[in-house]
Amino acid sequence: MPRGHKSKLRAREKRRQHRAEAQSPKSAQAIAGEEGEAPCSSSSLLGDPPSSATGAGPLQAPSSAPATTSVAAGVSCERAAGKAKGCARKSKNPSRASPPPESCGLDILTQKACKLVEYLLCQYQLKEPIKKADMLKIVRKWYRKDFSEIVSKASEHMDLVHGLELKEVKPSGNSYTLVDSSDESLSRVWRFPIRxxxxxxxxxxxxxxxxxxxxxxxxxxxxxxxxxxxxxxxxxxxxxxxxxxxxxxxxxxxxxxxxxxxxxxxxxxxxxxxxxxxxxxxxxxxxxxxxxxxxxFPHHYEEALRDEEERSQARAQAEAGAGCHSEASGHLTATSCCYPHSE
CATH class of the missing domain: 1.10.10.1210 (MAGE homology domain, winged helix WH2 motif)
Structure with a gap:
């Protein structure tokens, strides 16, 4: 092959590589654009430990126990809760509304549920209505077939972490409201937002x-x-x-x-x-x-079992003490009846 032709082929190959490199960041931006600004990691509702970049090192429990960062699961949805105006924001570029590739390894339904949690918290704090139409905008058209599952994830998170239950206002399901959970004892003691x-x-x-x-x-x-x-x-x-x-x-x-x-x-x-x-x-x-x-969580489960046993023993002792006190009081009363004071 002539030397000049080889040089042209090499130059053409270099130009092709440069174009590919230039398009890669654009493609990544397009994928990220569909989701907007990620409010929380894919571990937010599932409990996967965050990366080392989060500074999780000092929060590690002993090797026989899970990492303390597992508690952060589900609660990191607060990260962008202050951005209330962006809760139901539409994508500015329709061409970006394409589902991200499955190869990214993220649980996209969890991400959507996380965004719904932010929206629900925003509306609850602002005392504004929770509309299904807004929730569908957050979910986006690509995942509307999974709307029920996403709402279920978000609702479970709200109940578990915040003690708030998501309910439909009417059977039509076009609007929702958040009320204090009634199926868990701690909900009645520790209310939103302290819980x-x-x-x-x-x-x-x-x-x-x-x-x-x-x-x-x-x-x-x-x-x-x-x-x-x-x-x-x-x-x-x-x-x-x-x-x-x-x-x-x-x-x-x-x-x-x-x-x-x-x-x-x-x-x-x-x-x-x-x-x-x-x-x-x-x-x-x-x-x-x-x-x-x-x-x-075997190490902490054993500790919790010991704590339950100690509590049970303490209750039994308290009940026994109360019973003895009651019996003693009854005995004194009976004695005073048998031996009345003489006039």
Whole structure:
């Protein structure tokens, strides 16, 4: 082959490679554009641990136990909740409305459910109606056939994390409302929005050996999209909430780490938490959040079982003590009747 022809072929091949490289980022942008700004990772409702870039290192539990970051599953949907105006935003470029390739490995229905959670929280906070039409816009036409499943995922998340139940206003299903859940005891005790932050915090403390350093707690809160000194759309000023309000209400104990010279602080369960919930209930919350069984957390399951046994024994002793007191009172009454005072 003539040398000049070879040179032309090489030049043509180089131009083809340059065009391919130039088109790659555009294709990636087109895929990302359909989803808009990703509000949370694909693990938000399923409990997959976030990448190392999230700073999950200090939140690792002992090797025999799951990572503490599993508590972040399902709660990281708060990350973009403040962007209320973008809850039902349409794509500006119709050509981008194509489903992302399955090779990306993301659970797209979970992402859609996560966006619905943000929308529901926005509407609930703003006391505005929840419309099916808006929810369909968020889901987009490519996934409307999966609308029922997506709504079910979002509804389960709202019930589990926030204690709010999604209900149709009318049988037509064109509008919805959020009400306090009635099928779970904690819903009646811990209402929105406190429940949405308190239960995950209690889970972090439990998975970290029943105490969590302030550094660990803030790393976890950052994964939820909650930052020290930054006002949160749902929870307000976070430091004041967790170090003052929840401490004053005796849900948390915030104290200096004992037997150290450093000014380090840690969080523990408060007396009101011990009275109103249990390790088993919090473990059930963590397991359900990750779509696992409580026995998938063997170390913490054994601890929760011991806690249940101790609680049962304490109740039995209290009931026995109350019974003895009642019997003694009855005996005294009977004695006084048998031996009346003489006049």
């Amino acid at each position: 949405g932050i308190l239960m995950p915090l209690l889970g972090v403390i439990f998975l970290n050996g029943n105490r969590a350093s302030e550094e660990e707690m803030w790393e976890f809160l950052n994964m939820m999209g909650i930052y020290d000194g930054m006002y949160h759309f749902i929870f307000g000023e976070p430091r004041q909430l967790i170090t003052q309000e929840l401490v004053q209400e005796q849900y948390l104990v915030y104290r200096r780490v004992p037997d150290t010279d450093s000014l380090c602080y840690e969080f523990l369960w408060g007396p009101r938490t011990h009275a109103e919930t249990s390790k088993m209930k919090i473990l059930e919350f963590i397991a359900k959040l990750n779509e696992k069984a409580i026995t998938d």
